[in-house]
Every structure is written in C-alpha cells, then in structure tokens.
Amino acid sequence: MKTLILIIVSAVFVNNFVLSRFLGICPFLGVSKRIKTAGGMSAAVIFVMTMASAATWLFYSHVLVRFHLEYLQTVTFILVIAALVQVVETVLLKMSPTLYRALGIYLPLITTNCAVLGVAVLNIQKQYNLIQTTVFGFGAAVGFGFAMMIFSGIRERMELCDTPVPLKGTAIGLVTAGLLSLAFMGFTGLVKQ
Amino acid sequence: MAGGKFFGGVHPEYNKDLAAARAIEAMPLAARLVVHFAQNLGAAPKPVVKKGDAVKKGQIIAEPQGFISVPIHAPTSGTVQSIDIFPHPVGADMQAAVIIPDGKDEWADGCNVERDASRFDAEAIKQIVRDAGLVGMGGAAFPTHVKLSPPKEKPIDLLIINGAECEPYLTSDHRLMLEKPAQILEGASYFAKVLGVNNVSVAIEKNKPDAIEAMRKAAEKLGIAVRGLDVVYPQGAERQLIFALVGRTVPAGALPMDVGVLVQNVGTSFAAYEAIRFARPLIERVVCVTGRGIVNPRNVLVRIGTTFGDVITYCGGQQPDAGKVIGGGPMMGVAQYSLEASVTKGTSGIVVLKQEEVAQFVGEACIRCGRCVRACPMRLNPSVLGIFAERLRFDDAGEHHVLDCIECGCCAYVCPSRRPMVHQFRRAKAEVRRKAAKAS
Amino acid sequence: MEEKKEREINESLDEAMPRFLVSSSPHIHDGTRIGDIMRLVIIALVPAALFSVYLFGLRALLTIVISVGSAVLFEALWQKMMRKPVTIGNMSAALTGLLLALNLPAMSPWWMILVGSFFAIVITKQFYGGIGYNIFNPALVGRVVLLIAFPLQMTAKWVAPSAWGMNAVTTATPLGKMREALLSTGHLDVHLTRHEVIDLLIGNRAGSLGEVSVVLLLVGGIFLVARKIITWHIPVSFIASVWAMSGIFHLVNPARYADPSFHVITGGLFLGAIFMATDYVTSPITPGGKLIFGVGCGAVTVVIRLFGAYPEGVSFAILLMNAFTPLIDRYVKPTVFGARKEKAKAAA
C-alpha cells in the first residue's frame, strides 16, 4: 500500500510528467487555453494512460516475453495505444461532441503523445507488477492533469496580460512552463527513486 | 430587526462645511429657462407645446407616456421660444423647451391652492403625486407614484425617509431637514397612508447632528423614529441603507419592496407635501451649489430649467481655476461639458471642483491590491470586472455579476492605479443588457 | 506632449467656448498611487535591512545596493527598449530588488545578484507585460533560479553574525544544521533553550540578509497591516499552518521532526509570509482565497522542509501557490451582496 501511495506522490509531484520529465508538452501547450478544455483533456489522458498502462503491460508480459519478442516493445506499444485512442475518440464523438470538438486535433495527438508511450515504457523499465503499473499510469496522468489545470488557470489570466507582441502565445507559454517547473523543483528528493 | 454595518464603503473627505451653514435661499427667476422633457427614469413624456406657445406656471408642457412616466410642468409663466437639443445633466444631449419668462410668474388654474389633505384617499394621493410630476429627487429620478404602487403580493411594512445624504459636498437635503422638518414628515405621512404603513423611519448620517435634532423634534409627536447612521459612503444607497437600518438584505436583482421596504428621499417627501397640500407641481427644487471652484457656495431653491450657468453666476461665479462642473455629487454625479445644462428634478447639487482637486484617470495596470474588493459595498470583485471590461470581454464581466454594480464609485475612488472602473462598468452593463435583450 | 499640442490647436479653434474636463464618476480620489504603497512596503523592510547590515557588515549593504540598482536599471532599460513608458518611479522595481537582496546570502558575488535581478525583473515581470501582470513573484523567481543554478554560493557560504560583520566566518543556517545532523546521525539535535529562542527571534543567526530577525519583520508586518497595505489573512494562515503541520509531525516522532516553534522562527518563514506571499499581483484577491493561499504555502513549506532535498521550502511553496492563484481567484469569489438570498429562493 505504502509503495502505491509513494508511486502516486512521486508521479504527481516529484517526477511530474510534464514539469520534470517534460513529456506530453504538446497537449500541455495546445489544449490549456481554457480551464474547461484542459479539464476534458486531462480526463481523456487519465483514461487513456491508465488503460494503456494496463494493456501494454499485459501485452508485454503475456505475449512479448513469452515469445521472446521484447525488441518489438516500442512498435507494438504504439499499435496498442493507437487503437485505444481511436476507440476513445469514436466513443467521445458520440457521447460528447462538444468535448470532442474542444479537444480537436489534440485527441488524435494523444496517440503519438510521448507521455502515454513514456508511461508504458517506464512501467516495463521499473519492473512494476500489474497493479503498480496501473497505479503509476493513473498517477502520471493525474500529474499531467494537475499541471494542465494549473497551467490553464495561468493561461486564462495571461490572456489578460500586456505581453510584448513577439512573446505572445507559445513563447510566453513555454516561459511560464519553465517557471512552473522551477517551482516544482522544490519537491526534489521528496521520494527516493 | 437590528441593523448592521454594510460591507465595504469608503470615507471620502466630505467638505460639507462649504455650504452646510448657508440657509436655503430662493434664486430669482432667470431670464431664460431650458426645461428638459426627459426628467424621469422610464419613458420620456411627450411635448404638448410648440414654439411660440404661451404657458402658465404649473401648466403641463409634456404628457407622460405609459405608467413609468410623469408630466413636465412649465416652471413659470412665459412663452416657449424654441424646442431644441440641449445638454442634459445626466450626460447626453436631449430635447428641451426654452421658455422665456414674462416676469409675472402667474400660476395656471387650479394650482397653488391650499387644500385639506385628509379628504384624499390612497388612490387620489397617488394620482396627485403623478400629476405633480414627482420623481425620486436623490438623483435617480424614478417616478414616485410607481414606487408607491407595489404589487399586492409584496406588502410594504416599513417606509424609510432617506436623509443620509452620503455624497460628499452636498448639503441640500441637510438644509431641507433643518428648515422644513415638519413639512417633510407630513409628506412622508402621505406616502405612509398610500402604502398603509405604520412604521416610518427617518435615516440620517451622524455627521448632521443638527438635522437629526430638528427632525427628532418634529417627529416626536408623530411617533416616527429618527435614526442616526454611521458616516460611511454609500450609506444613502437604498440596499446599503436598508441593511444598515433594519438588517434586511435586498436580493441581488430585486427591489427594496421585495423585503417590504420603501425608501423615499427627504426632498421627494417635501415635494409631495407641496403637491398634496398646495397643489404645486414639482417645478423647483433645492440645489446645493458648492465646491472650491465656486466663489460663494450656498443652497438655493431653483426653478427646474435654470441653466447651470445662471445658477453658478448667482452664486458668485466660478473661481478662475475651476476645472470640472458636476451635476450631482462628486462620487456619482455627471461631469458637464457645458453650462447650458439645466437643473432637472434629479439635480441635487452642482459641484465645481478646482483643477487640482479633480481625479484624473490614468488607467495603469491593475496591481490586484484588493482595495476595490474591500471597498465595494455590493461585494463584487471590481478588479477582475475592470480587467474584463478593459479587454472588451463583456460576457465574462456579466458572469462576474457586473449588473449588480450600483456605480457608487468606491472602487475607482480607492484605486491606486487610477483605473476608470465605473466608466468601464457602465459600458459593460450596457453591453450585457444589450446582449440579454437581443437574446430574448 | 502630444496631448498638449492637441489642446493648443483646439483652443485656437474655439476660443469662445470654455472647456471643462469630462470623465465618468467618481470625480474625486483618495489620492493613493501605486508608488505610495510600494514606498510603505519598502519602509516596512528598512529595519530588517539595516539590521542585516549590522549583522553581516558592508557586504550586506553592497548586496542591497547592487540588487536594487540593477533591478531598477533592468526595468528602465527594458521599458526603453520596448518603447513603453518608464515606470521606475512607482518603486515597484526597487522593492523587487530589495526583496531579492534580502533573500540572498551576504557573500553573494555581484554577478550572481545581477543574474537573479535579471530573471526577476525581465523574465518574470516584464515578459508578462510589467507590473500587475506577472504570474510569479519576481524576487522569488530570482532567488530560486540562483538557488538551483549556483547551489554552492546560495547554500554553503553563510556568514556568522557579528557586530558590523567584523569577523566573517562562514557557518550554516539553523535549518541547514538541523538537516546535517539528521542526515549524519539520524536524529535531531535541536534543543530550544531560552537563550537560543531569543537569538532566533532577534536574528542573531546565519541566514539570508532579511530573514534573520523575526522581531523586526514582525514589526514591519504589523506596520503594513495597520496601514492597510496588506491584510492579516496570508501571513497568519501561512505561519499558523506551518506551526500546526510541523506540530503534528513533531508529536508523531519528536526525534525526527523538530519542535514546531523552531520551524516557525527559523528560515525565511516570516520574510516569506509577511513580505513575499502577500505580493498583490501573485496572490489571491479575496479574503477567502488568501486563506487558502496561506494554508497551501504553509503545507508545501513543511513538506519540503521535512521530506525534500532542500532545507528551506518557503520560496518554492510561495512560487507553487503563485501558480495556483489564478485557479483560486477563479473559484473563490466574493458573494455578491444579496446573492445568497437569491440562491436560497431558487432552491426553495
């Protein structure tokens, strides 16, 4: 139990996927203009990452390891994740067209999102078991959502700022992300790796 | 029910001593009167005179249009010289009749006769109040008879006579209470009769102890309570006044009658007395002419339609470094661009400020110091509202309740960045209302 | 200039008509300017700053001068470069510089101060549009950047206090000593004797310039609250939550977690809680939001101090809560006068 909590704390704060591993920057910058869409994206990512962690782990340990095909890890993971995202996209289009439209191009982008692939690969690297894998995937996604929510709040306020023209948009967004990860550095050493 | 201190508010320099000691004096008739037709909130009355017509004092020159509207009367006898566009003290150019007095000041038939008011029932009083053209004289100019006609399901149990006069500088209500306390209370008693209310309170800020004293003396026999209120702006705003006096909170978007209260200004009560007892329509009012930009600040009884220029000349003229002429008080009044603007029923004062006294808006960035949040008596967040309005994001401003803003000016008064917040909110309110009207 | 010219042209056009100033109400103002507020905050910091000069000598004064000077210079240069009006007159850059200096050790080399000042003024403040728009506290970003980039200079070279900084001996801060003891022996050796407590309160200890004297900072804070420059919400909730949280851990395991009072009076807590966390622009605007902000700061501070790699967490905590401020402001709004009743009615 304690390890599971530590896994979550580590994934959310200390080794935040966005702010200290710098994974998933694309949706982080792309869908964070409104708190609402950021929330939707976070929910989608939490779902996809948790599912993907479990699915890839199962596939890895039951198929790849058995047939000694570990070297196919990356390729097959991408395939599994892509299929999963496609399912989510189709379901979302039916269930919540507004969210679908708000997420726009970024939903398919989860497919190639390094955060999702990253969590799947990290799971194998860290030799987690199935439960740990799922929890880690979930925690990492929550960390992503956490960063997204903070960042979208800041973005909404930045819209009302007098930013110099050349810095407007992504430029100041990246500066802000940098300053944000500066703040997150305070958590260094909180959980021993 | 006990009252309390309302949230927020500010303590501006009151400067009431400039004119408070000057007794009300009647100003002689000006050579030319500019009588605006639109003098009440709601539908503007329709002119019934044309160029060249002779009019008598008290004669109706504009007929009301619909229920929320009152007639306009000629302030003196004379001829209508022209009907044209003139600056109106509320901040727009509007249609007005120019009347050249003939000097005889002759009343129209049926006006200015003393009568026994006890024979009037509630409906008759309401009719008289309407026919006399009464509106709220604190500044908003809302037709009084409409206020006196609450729907049956909203019974009124408390009538507050508002003598708070929280606006800095102004002393017209103060003087009126000192000099005509019995008449004000008699006017109030007619309101009470219309509403069937026994509970009448007079509310006066504590910085006018002599007025409290005078009103108490007059009120003693009538069983009317006179209450001193803390000196904090905007104590005289209806919602804040009701909360301070009896602790009732008027719901956002609702009216005082929703909590069983009706508020009437002392000036309106006095006008009601004049109308009911003497059949005198509302053609003159007390105007406090004050400020350091005026040579002789004083309180004058002025005919409606007298131009600001004439009134100021009567009070000794402007100081050479006068920079701003305000119709109303300095917190909520409207800056005038022309002395051709004329006194209307809602003009409680003319304040002339010296150039160095005038607050200049600079509009630097909001530093989110929170002073406006602490000052706003409506508990809004003026900081964020102002930022939204500045970026023309009126939908967001609407979501943050900009429509609840009472434009009291507390936020802009304390803003260290000198942001023109009230101006922005007025725009935002207009945009939000326009959008709502479009949608419906 | 332009406006003046415009007026002249116009006056020649219509000399006959007198022209008044027209603006929306209100027409009077209480006279406060941004500069007045900044000046009062600087005044409130002066005792602590002077005391640091007494404790750490002229090096401290030099640090303050370089920091303030460079902050003002960077602001002026940037605004000149961007062709914006130069606003160094409102003293906000000077205040940022002073706060940055008070967050640095006395031995800071001059180039390091310049780097911190650049990050504070240009990147954290002017990149976002200048005063009023920054998301993070400029002085704290300056400090944290230096802390991460130059850990040696920022954490190891503390000067032991002495009158006018006569004997410049390096030592460690109380929090640093505590951590070292914890790492080497596995348990604390913090004993709060009365003598030590008094030393800590007065500020007779190593630390960054402005953080050492709890008493003087408290005096400044009370001054600011009395002058209504800041409200009590953030400092009180910040300090109280640090005390309460560290107290809980102390009760659980006194050998590992220090006395809560020790946590409160050491480190940069008072400087942070009174002068840094209360920065208008980067903290919530409503009283409720301020309380949440303060408690959040306190909690993160304790977590970092007790479990993190850094001995001190106040700066990180405030920066982190700065990031939360827009969200707090969005969801903690003042209830409009009369709105509660409306809701009750709608529910009924």
Added chain:
Amino acid sequence: MLTAVIALSALALVSSLLLAMVARAFAVPSNPKVEEIEGALPGANCGGCGLPGCGELARRIADGKADIDSCPVGGERVAQMIALIMGKSYAGGLVRKVAFILCGGDDQVAAKRFYYNGVRDCTSAAILFGGDKACQYGCMGLGTCEGVCPFDAMHMLPTGLPEVEPVKCTACGKCVAACPKHIIKLVPVDKRLHILCSSHDRGAKVRKICAVGCIGCTKCVKEGPEGAIAMQNNLAVVNYDFDIPDTVAAVCPMNTIRAISLDGSGDNAGVKAAAGGGV
C-alpha cells in the same frame, strides 16, 4: 522472425476488429463536405460572416443554410472553390469592397467640446455626452476600429483619424460594426469619389465646428450625374452604383468630397490629402 510477424499481425487484426466494432456501435453521421469547405475558407476565424468561426460557416454552407459567397474575406476566389465543392455554379462579378471612414474631421479641423478623461475606447467614451467632439456624427479618434481589425489594416494617425490600408482590408465588417458613430462603410474599391462626412447637422452649425464638414449646399448634387449624389437630411451621400468624374470634387466649397484611389490605380494624392486633413 516468424513469431514476430504473426504476433504483430494478430495484434493488428484484433485492434482493427475492435475499432470496427466500436465505430459501428458509436457511429455518427457526418457530412464530408464540411471539412472540404473549411479547407477552402481562409481560416482566420475573424467572424466577418457573423458566425463564430470558419468551421461554423462551413457547416452552414454544407447544410445549405448559408450562401456559398458568405465569406466576405475570401471573396470571389473562395466562393468559386466552395461552388465547386457544393456542385453549384457561381456567377461571380463581386467587386472587392474595403472599409472607408466617412469623416474628414481630424483634430486640426474639427472642434472639441471638452477634455475627455476616461476609457480609451470610442463606445465607452460615447457614454459621456456622445464623445468630446463638437460634431456628434464625427470620428471620436480613440481607435476602437483599429483594435477590432483582425487584419492589421486599420491604423490610427496622429491627427486623430483612422486610416484604412485598402490592400490589407478584407471587408470583414468588424470595424463597421464596432464604430459607435456608424461612420465606417464598405465601399467598392474601384470607385474614386467619396464624401468624407456623416454629419446631419445644418450647414450653419457644421461651419462652426468643422472646417471640412458637409454643409448641405447641394452643389455636388447638381454637378454630378443625375442620381449619383443625393441629399439625405442635410448630408450629401454618394450612390456607389454610379461612376462619378473626379471633377465633381472641385465644386465642394468645404473640400468634403475627395477623389481617392483605393485600388492603387491613378494617383494617391487624394489618400494623402485625406490623411493630412486636406487643409
């Protein structure tokens, strides 16, 4: 090697089956034309068509709820592309329009009534007596139109009037809607003669407050072709259906009428004259 191929194929097969099933279960009918049309539209999301964005307009056009030439920015070219997608024919013949400010009263020639201090926005400033300009119909010069222009085609001149860059202007109409005085009009780019005034005040009043205002003398009405210029409530108004010779401008005693080339043909002296106030 074989196992790898088999494993991958199996995985692909399972995935595709799953996807097919889900796509079936959650099918949403859609119109493929929407995307095509959206691709043809400029994509500036300027709102010139009156809809929230290009996507919304594409949807409307595809559903037949909007005309194929609804995009004022794209003009003829885009309309033709959409006509192809929709299988409709498009006649064309649309003359490009640009925004034009029907006021020549800059700070040097038009009087002001008071010193304005407040929000630097025309609509807000109009709350206070309709603005500081003595002429109630004239440009207030606070640059609201400049602020709303999504194409950077409008610039405030130091003289207090905005100037349109005809090359950049796409006639999206945002400035037209934003101007509280309603003095910005979309005019055909090939017409040269314009009346730079919107004042309905009587001549005597105009003379007092503005050196370049229309005083309603009707000289231009008589000089120009029949029906080309009409008096509307003390104001001469150009009917842009007509071609009016430049010489008509010469008869105006107030220099209100000016010949200005918007499409770059002919001399541009007129534009400069307008910018400089023409006095």
